[in-house]
Amino acid sequence: MVSIGFFIYFAFAIVVLSLLVVTRKNPVHSVLWMLLLFFHIAGLYLFLNAEFMAAIQVIVYAGGILVLFLFVVLLMNLREELSIGKYTTFGPTGFTFALGLFVAVSMSLSSFIAAPPGKYSIDLIKQETHIKALGKLLYTEFIYPFEVASLILLVAMIGAIVLAKRRLKS
Amino acid sequence: MPGTYLPTEYLPVLIFILVAEAFGFGALLIGVVFRPKKPYPEKLMPYESGINPKGEPRTRFAIRFYIIAMLFVVFDVEAIFIYPWAIVFDKIGIFAFIEMVIFILILLIGYIYAWKKEAFVWD
Amino acid sequence: MNMANVISPSTVDALIKFGIDVAIILLKIVIVLAIGLLHVAYATYFERKVIGHMQVRLGPMRVGPHGLLQPFADGIKLFFKEDIIPAQADKVVFYIAPIIFMAAAMVNLSVIPFDANFVIADINVGLLFIFAMAGIGVYGIFISGWASNSKYAFMGGLRSSAQVISYEIAMGLSLVGVMMMAGSLNLSDIIRAQGESIFGMYAIPQFIGFIVFVIAAVAETNRTPFDLPEAESELVAGYFTEYSSFRFALFFLGEYIAMILMASLCTICFLGGWTLPWYVLKIFPFLSYVPGVVWFVLKVYAFFFFYYWIRATVPRYRYDQFMAIGWKILIPVAIGNILLTGLVKIILKEVL
Numbered sequence: 001m002v003s004i005g006f007f008i009y010f011a012f013a014i015v016v017l018s019l020l021v022v023t024r025k026n027p028v029h030s031v032l033w034m035l036l037l038f039f040h041i042a043g044l045y046l047f048l049n050a051e052f053m054a055a056i057q058v059i060v061y062a063g064g065i066l067v068l069f070l071f072v073v074l075l076m077n078l079r080e081e082l083s084i085g086k087y088t089t090f091g092p093t094g095f096t097f098a099l100g101l102f103v104a105v106s107m108s109l110s111s112f113i114a115a116p117p118g119k120y121s122i123d124l125i126k127q128e129t130h131i132k133a134l135g136k137l138l139y140t141e142f143i144y145p146f147e148v149a150s151l152i153l154l155v156a157m158i159g160a161i162v163l164a165k166r167r168l169k170s
Numbered sequence: 171m172p173g174t175y176l177p178t179e180y181l182p183v184l185i186f187i188l189v190a191e192a193f194g195f196g197a198l199l200i201g202v203v204f205r206p207k208k209p210y211p212e213k214l215m216p217y218e219s220g221i222n223p224k225g226e227p228r229t230r231f232a233i234r235f236y237i238i239a240m241l242f243v244v245f246d247v248e249a250i251f252i253y254p255w256a257i258v259f260d261k262i263g264i265f266a267f268i269e270m271v272i273f274i275l276i277l278l279i280g281y282i283y284a285w286k287k288e289a290f291v292w293d
Numbered sequence: 294m295n296m297a298n299v300i301s302p303s304t305v306d307a308l309i310k311f312g313i314d315v316a317i318i319l320l321k322i323v324i325v326l327a328i329g330l331l332h333v334a335y336a337t338y339f340e341r342k343v344i345g346h347m348q349v350r351l352g353p354m355r356v357g358p359h360g361l362l363q364p365f366a367d368g369i370k371l372f373f374k375e376d377i378i379p380a381q382a383d384k385v386v387f388y389i390a391p392i393i394f395m396a397a398a399m400v401n402l403s404v405i406p407f408d409a410n411f412v413i414a415d416i417n418v419g420l421l422f423i424f425a426m427a428g429i430g431v432y433g434i435f436i437s438g439w440a441s442n443s444k445y446a447f448m449g450g451l452r453s454s455a456q457v458i459s460y461e462i463a464m465g466l467s468l469v470g471v472m473m474m475a476g477s478l479n480l481s482d483i484i485r486a487q488g489e490s491i492f493g494m495y496a497i498p499q500f501i502g503f504i505v506f507v508i509a510a511v512a513e514t515n516r517t518p519f520d521l522p523e524a525e526s527e528l529v530a531g532y533f534t535e536y537s538s539f540r541f542a543l544f545f546l547g548e549y550i551a552m553i554l555m556a557s558l559c560t561i562c563f564l565g566g567w568t569l570p571w572y573v574l575k576i577f578p579f580l581s582y583v584p585g586v587v588w589f590v591l592k593v594y595a596f597f598f599f600y601y602w603i604r605a606t607v608p609r610y611r612y613d614q615f616m617a618i619g620w621k622i623l624i625p626v627a628i629g630n631i632l633l634t635g636l637v638k639i640i641l642k643e644v645l
Contacts (some may be wrong), residue, residue: 028386032432056421118425153247164289194395195545252466252469291613
């Protein structure tokens with residue numbers, strides 16, 4: 001009962017915060033609302049018995065990626081943009097697209113069938129702690145996605161430097 | 171059964187966060203009552219060693235900050251992958267150690283590239 | 294549905310139990326906060342005395358006997374000063390930046406085990422929680438620099454936050470060796486593992502990690518020799534140039550709480566926390582009667598003394614020099630330490 005109450009709070013707060021993020025004129029305010037949003041997502045992970053995921057959410061997303069956003073937002077001179085009234089022209093196109101997206105998402109959600117519960121029940125994970133359970137699987141059964149992840153990170157690193165250096169030269 | 175798990179050990183953390191925020195806001199709000207408030211334009215100008223400030227306060231940026239932030243994200247994710255490996259290190263055998271060495275070596279390639287391209291050099 | 298079903302005795306019992314739990318937690322929080330803030334206040338006094346004596350002068354002497362009431366005088370002064378918000382500053386963001394910074398530092402106090410059974414929150418990812426809050430502290434620094442609408446503050450905030458994130462990686466990686474040896478992220482488990490291990494303290498087998506961590510900790514808290522973004526001669530006071538009165542005090546508080554946190558993390562991970570190594574207990578068996586929290590506090594203060602010592606002794610690094618140290622030296626050394634520890638553990642497992 002209590003967890004359902006928390007879930008309702010988190011879900012409601014996440015929707016409201018997302019709306020706040022996209023509707024603020026001042027980009028720094030958007031980033032700060034997004035920070036609060038990430039904390040709520042981490043809270044959701046906590047209630048799903050995934051404390052390591054909650055920690056990662058805050059460390060990488062809130063503490064890394066959002067800081068990157070903040071750097072970019074603050075280092076651009078944004079005085080002119082704050083005075084624009086509307087960012088895009090809404091109207092039929094935007095609305096139809098949003099409606100189509102909503103229909104697609106609700107159809108996919110309603111056709112969701114939960115898989116049968118596997119070996120890792122709540123008690124087993126509580127006993128063994130989430131990180132150890134995750135670690136035991138990740139580095140033995142899921143080794144291939146793990147190594148692919150390192151290649152993706154390599155590409156990201158090299159790509160960022162190439163793009164930035166090109167800008168530096170021009 | 172879904173919905174029966176409660177992360178009870180995080181309750182103190184939640185309470186502490188609320189207390190810390192309350193402490194900060196409270197300290198500032200109580201001060202409002204006690205402080206003098208005599209603003210005049212000279213006092214409110216941003217400080218620039220006594221000279222009148224001129225120019226846009228936000229200057230053109232160095233792209234180096236962006237590179238540092240990007241590299242930080244990549245290395246942070248790498249560190250995230252290393253933490254669970256370190257915890258279960260005893261239980262997953264030698265092969266997992268070699269896999270992690272491969273992981274680190276691949277990222278080392280990127281690191282050496284960044285080094286050569288002087289991403290870590292500031293003027 | 295009549296009322297008798299809803300308000301049954303078991304739910305009332307559960308509510309009462311919950312209320313008692315919350316009350317106990319609040320009591321623990323108040324104790325830790327009160328003691329913590331007192332320590333912070335006296336850390337500033339201790340620092341001025343130590344640096345003063347190292348510079349062959351006396352430090353604060355006037356307020357109270359030997360200047361012992363100095364921190365209270367400073368606090369009261371800051372509380373009553375005028376609160377200046379510079380023109381055209383973004384008021385809301387200006388207001389919350391110091392609170393974010395201080396709250397991010399303070400919340401960490403909830404996961405630190407001060408003694409064998411005194412932790413406010415015994416969570417299984419304690420170490421990662423501390424890393425997460427260190428990352429959030431960056432926001433406080435950066436946003437305060439921006440919101441002040443002043444060139445100096447903004448540049449100071451930018452450079453400070455770039456410094457903090459650079460050394461965060463080195464700090465995290467240096468602790469991986471400790472994670473490997475203890476096999477857990479739970480801070481109490483790490484301390485107990487040290488108590489049971491043959492070395493007594495992880496600083497001995499993990500001395501490379503220890504050195505990297507200490508350097509990274511000094512850089513993370515923006516202390517000398519890494520405090521160029523705050524350096525008085527260069528950028529006035531860096532990202533908090535425009536902050537007066539209690540907002541300044543909040544930043545200051547946040548910085549010293551971060552120092553306490555780094556010192557506590559060092560004692561937990563490398564110096565054994567509230568335990569004493571078995572060889573010391575063999576020589577002086579009566580020491581096992583002393584409560585563990587005493588050793589914890591002693592080790593934390595030893596680390597503080599180290600902080601003040603290097604502040605009084607070592608000259609400041611130039612900004613590009615210490616960014617180079619963070620990226621070019623500390624990260625490869627920390628990764629080397631990880632691989633070395635792994636190798637040694639495997640060899641020992643094969644041999645034994």
